[in-house]
Amino acid sequence: LETDHVPSLPAGTIEIGWRLAPEYWRKGYVTEAAEAWLAYGFETLGVNEIVSFAVADNHRSTAVMKRLGMSADPASDFDHPDIPDSHPHLKRHVLYRLLRGDWQVRKRAAR
Template structure:
């Protein structure tokens, strides 16, 4: 099921052919540098099944990102109900991403995320979107800034074990619908 398209990407539900890539990005030390865990194949498969079911149910979620010209899945860019963290109100939605390293630095995340922000604000009628990352995850926070998100707070992520103190501190970014719309109007 195709959810959205950009100039270079198809954002779609997960397919059986994506399992190897999905496991690779969830077990790769470079991709998972800012996570306190790696997933084995069974854990990755179970997570992909949950994500696929969520997209089937809700019409959105952590969607597979595919290069339109080649049909190659490169990771995911998606919208999801925000995790329960101290600085995010219940009912909030987050935008996030994870790509295989060979696709980093090509603008895919920013392109896909911008399309999903349009969907979040126009189709879903959301008032704001949040995103968060480990405090020194400069690659992810650079994307947040390119999208027009503003850093609002630092917090210690309750889901990160105390055994990983370097990963506990996170930055929270927010983007309000009216700010996104103003940015879009300026770019037209």
């Protein structure tokens, strides 16, 4: 997914994200699927960086990002332009990044 709606990112930036019904939370599905998508992005597509973002208070999603080896980039946190001001608790988003080289190091270390 291209992140054209994130003001702090250049056009063409690749994002990984997820939405899951609550009955499927805490089963490892998101992490497993995200790892597969990271492999596809870095190995098949050859991208150099993949980002992810979530509502600032969405601690479950940020925990997944950390498990994936992504790093927070507080300078790129943003107020999502598609979230109306009537929902201030959903407006602020945190951004995490993962470089292909860092992903490769983690992948080799996991073997």
